[in-house]
Amino acid sequence: xxxRVSIDASGGDYGILVTIEAGIKALxxxxxxxxxxxxxxxxxxxxxxxxxxxxxxxxxxxxHASEVVSMNESPAIALRKKKDSSMRVAINxxxxxxxxxCISAGNTGALMAISRFVLKTIKGIDRPAxxxxxxxxxxxxxxxxxxxxxxxxxxxxxxxxxMGSIAVKHTENITAxxxxxxxxxxxxxxxxxxxxxxxxxxxxxxxxxxxxxxxDDIYKGTVDLIVCDGFxxxxxxxxxxxxxxxxxxxxxxxxTRNLLTKLIALIATxxxxxxxxxLNSGKYNGASxxxxxxxxxxSHGSANVDSFLVAITEAYVEAHAKISDKISLQISxxxxxxx
Amino acid sequence: xxxRVSIDASGGDYGILVTIEAGIKALxxxxxxxxxxxxxxxxxxxxxxxxxxxxxxxxxxxxHASEVVSMNESPAIALRKKKDSSMRVAINxxxxxxxxxCISAGNTGALMAISRFVLKTIKGIDRPAxxxxxxxxxxxxxxxxxxxxxxxxxxxxxxxxxMGSIAVKHTENITAxxxxxxxxxxxxxxxxxxxxxxxxxxxxxxxxxxxxxxxDDIYKGTVDLIVCDGFxxxxxxxxxxxxxxxxxxxxxxxxTRNLLTKLIALIATxxxxxxxxxLNSGKYNGASxxxxxxxxxxSHGSANVDSFLVAITEAYVEAHAKISDKISLQISxxxxxxx
Numbered sequence: 001x002x003x004r005v006s007i008d009a010s011g012g013d014y015g016i017l018v019t020i021e022a023g024i025k026a027l028x029x030x031x032x033x034x035x036x037x038x039x040x041x042x043x044x045x046x047x048x049x050x051x052x053x054x055x056x057x058x059x060x061x062x063x064h065a066s067e068v069v070s071m072n073e074s075p076a077i078a079l080r081k082k083k084d085s086s087m088r089v090a091i092n093x094x095x096x097x098x099x100x101x102c103i104s105a106g107n108t109g110a111l112m113a114i115s116r117f118v119l120k121t122i123k124g125i126d127r128p129a130x131x132x133x134x135x136x137x138x139x140x141x142x143x144x145x146x147x148x149x150x151x152x153x154x155x156x157x158x159x160x161x162x163m164g165s166i167a168v169k170h171t172e173n174i175t176a177x178x179x180x181x182x183x184x185x186x187x188x189x190x191x192x193x194x195x196x197x198x199x200x201x202x203x204x205x206x207x208x209x210x211x212x213x214x215x216d217d218i219y220k221g222t223v224d225l226i227v228c229d230g231f232x233x234x235x236x237x238x239x240x241x242x243x244x245x246x247x248x249x250x251x252x253x254x255x256t257r258n259l260l261t262k263l264i265a266l267i268a269t270x271x272x273x274x275x276x277x278x279l280n281s282g283k284y285n286g287a288s289x290x291x292x293x294x295x296x297x298x299s300h301g302s303a304n305v306d307s308f309l310v311a312i313t314e315a316y317v318e319a320h321a322k323i324s325d326k327i328s329l330q331i332s333x334x335x336x337x338x339x
Numbered sequence: 340x341x342x343r344v345s346i347d348a349s350g351g352d353y354g355i356l357v358t359i360e361a362g363i364k365a366l367x368x369x370x371x372x373x374x375x376x377x378x379x380x381x382x383x384x385x386x387x388x389x390x391x392x393x394x395x396x397x398x399x400x401x402x403h404a405s406e407v408v409s410m411n412e413s414p415a416i417a418l419r420k421k422k423d424s425s426m427r428v429a430i431n432x433x434x435x436x437x438x439x440x441c442i443s444a445g446n447t448g449a450l451m452a453i454s455r456f457v458l459k460t461i462k463g464i465d466r467p468a469x470x471x472x473x474x475x476x477x478x479x480x481x482x483x484x485x486x487x488x489x490x491x492x493x494x495x496x497x498x499x500x501x502m503g504s505i506a507v508k509h510t511e512n513i514t515a516x517x518x519x520x521x522x523x524x525x526x527x528x529x530x531x532x533x534x535x536x537x538x539x540x541x542x543x544x545x546x547x548x549x550x551x552x553x554x555d556d557i558y559k560g561t562v563d564l565i566v567c568d569g570f571x572x573x574x575x576x577x578x579x580x581x582x583x584x585x586x587x588x589x590x591x592x593x594x595t596r597n598l599l600t601k602l603i604a605l606i607a608t609x610x611x612x613x614x615x616x617x618l619n620s621g622k623y624n625g626a627s628x629x630x631x632x633x634x635x636x637x638s639h640g641s642a643n644v645d646s647f648l649v650a651i652t653e654a655y656v657e658a659h660a661k662i663s664d665k666i667s668l669q670i671s672x673x674x675x676x677x678x
Contacts, residue, residue, distance in 0.1 A: 135585065136585065137584075137585050137588050137589075147523050150523065150530060150531040151531045151532060151533075182574060184486050184489065184569065184570055184573040184574060184577075191489060191570070192489040192490045192570055193490060194490075214573075214574075214577045215573065215574040215575065215576065215577025215578035215579070215580070215581055216577045216578065216580050216581030216584065217581070218578055218581055219578075219581035219582055219584065219585040220581065220585075228574075230523070231523055231530070231531055231571065232570065232571055232574050234523040234553075234554070235521060235523060235553075235554040235567075235571050235574065235575050236554065236574050236575060236578040237554065238523075238553045238554025238555045239554035239555065239557055239558075239575040239578050239579050240554070240578050240579065240581075240582045241554070241555050242554055242555030242556070242557055242558035242559065242579075243558055243579045243582045243583055243586075244582055244586065245476075245555065245558065246474070246475070246476050246558040246618075247582075247583065247586050247618060249476050250476075250614055250617040250618055251614050253614075253617065254610045254611070254613040254614035254617065255610055255614075257610075257613065261609075261610050261613075264606055264607050264609075264610050265610075267603055267606055267607070268603050268606070268607050268610075270600075270603075271593045271594055271596075271600050271603050271604075271607075272593070274593040274596065274600075275589055275590050275592075275593035275594075278589040278592065278593065279585075279586060279589055
């Protein structure tokens with residue numbers, strides 16, 4: 001079975017400079033992969049010419065799109081006015097079943113809005129949730145929602161857990177992913193009313209729910225999947241990015257304070273590189289929009305080639321595992337059961 | 340005017356081993372400081388004997404308390420059963436006006452419960468909020484609530500802003516502290532309904548409200564004061580601690596991988612020390628319980644002598660500035676105005 005992935009080639013901070021090379025790399029890694037490069041045809045062709053790949057050219061197609069959704073564009077405008085954007089055309093290919101998954105490094109809000117409009121959500125799901133991988137001391141974990149949904153009700157949080165559990169199970173080969181609910185204390189009595197109610201629902205579900213986790217558990221790798229409302233999820237993610245930037249800033253400061261420290265930095269270069277690579281967020285690129293009738297993966301806007309390749313891999317693996325169909329099946333079973 | 344601070348000497352992970360030495364140091368730094376060391380009298384005396392301080396002995400008193408609240412004790416039990424705990428007796432001294440402020444490194448939940456029971460909250464405030472200092476790339480900022488209040492209503496969030504603004508103004512000498520509301524996007528349309536409502540209230544207030552901030556703004560130092568519900572505040576704080584631990588772990592890993600990297604670590608020791616000191620969370624020790632009829636400062640449980648000294652300094656500065664009275668006055672003015 002060939003896995004067909006449509007790439008919003010013009011999306012992201014670097015557009016085709018990154019997406020084309022990453023796509024070519026992906027084709028050489030996955031022999032059963034077929035790609036649609038969606039964007040300005042002549043620019044894509046020029047970029048492809050830089051990467052001679054005679055044996056690969058039968059495994060991709062260029063789909064022209066005359067517009068681009070910019071990174072700061074209002075999602076509503078992108079949705080209503082840019083019907084021929086590379087993002088929209090790439091998503092259309094999933095809708096028409098020409099592609100098994102779509103990937104974009106473009107504007108997150110626009111990707112959410114257009115995916116939801118074009119693909120629609122699974123019956124029983126109102127808005128898709130964003131699941132991302134987070135580095136931990138022992139490897140990585142998964143967390144959703146990272147910002148697509150605010151004011152989520154307990155029932156919605158349980159749906160996040162269901163969808164995330166299926167995705168982690170099939171993309172990571174974990175039989176029953178352990179699930180933690182993000183809270184501000186591990187005791188049953190702590191937390192908001194909404195979280196207590198959600199915990200009750202999770203306890204009676206078929207999911208492998210293990211209990212409350214706290215903010216620091218994300219990076220300890222306590223569980224395979226952390227469930228939270230998009231408000232807290234996004235704040236935790238952004239605060240984490242903020243601390244990491246600050247620590248990087250102070251580390252650089254310490255090593256560039258004077259001539260001696262600069263010399264020490266030179267000596268320590270391999271160690272610092274090793275440190276950086278263990279924290280390389282690019283290794284965890286590729287967030288999944290779960291709950292759609294189709295697979296859509298969001299790459300970080302500033303992804304480089306290697307990191308965009310990681311996100312293409314995520315789309316490829318999800319398409320292979322038919323994540324969207326599996327989630328749809330499970331949610332519809334639960335709806336029937338509750339009717 | 341002498342500033343009298345009561346110290347829960349037995350509180351925290353290290354108890355009198357840390358609190359007494361820090362107290363003695365504080366007395367030599369602040370000439371107008373008087374201390375109450377509250378805890379087991381004979382243990383305190385033995386510890387004090389290790390720090391001969393003939394000239395200082397007129398500036399402190401030992402107040403015996405027969406019990407200690409343990410770090411994992413239920414706040415309800417601590418409140419109901421341990422009426423002669425060092426924590427409770429230290430707070431009682433603020434109630435009886437024998438002390439101008441109290442400081443404890445003990446169990447946060449118990450400190451909240453006992454402070455609230457003994458001192459009561461300011462009229463119009465239901466529960467105190469916890470304000471802490473956070474390191475930034477440019478210095479430090481303040482954030483509240485860090486976990487005392489969940490499901491806070493917009494009105495309560497505005498009270499946090501009022502209390503925090505007064506505290507920052509008078510302890511940091513900033514005429515009109517800039518205030519940001521923690522949200523998941525900077526645009527007006529983003530965020531939960533509660534946050535949008537709160538923003539409307541803050542815009543019409545007399546506070547120096549500048550708008551929404553995101554999680555990464557905490558560490559950029561975008562504003563002087565960040566306001567949020569205790570649920571998000573605690574998650575942001577814990578997630579940040581988690582990232583910092585993980586980065587520290589990977590940095591150590593990189594430097595201890597083999598003999599060569601260990602040698603490099605040796606050479607880089609002064610730089611790594613410099614880096615650690617710039618991030619030293621002990622410099623920001625001392626969270627304020629705002630909204631009480633009295634000043635209560637919470638030290639981190641694992642604080643060392645220097646870091647506990649920072650927290651004593653916070654209590655001293657707040658007592659000097661009569662933070663609690665100033666907050667009470669402002670809140671009562673606003674209550675009258677709204678009646």
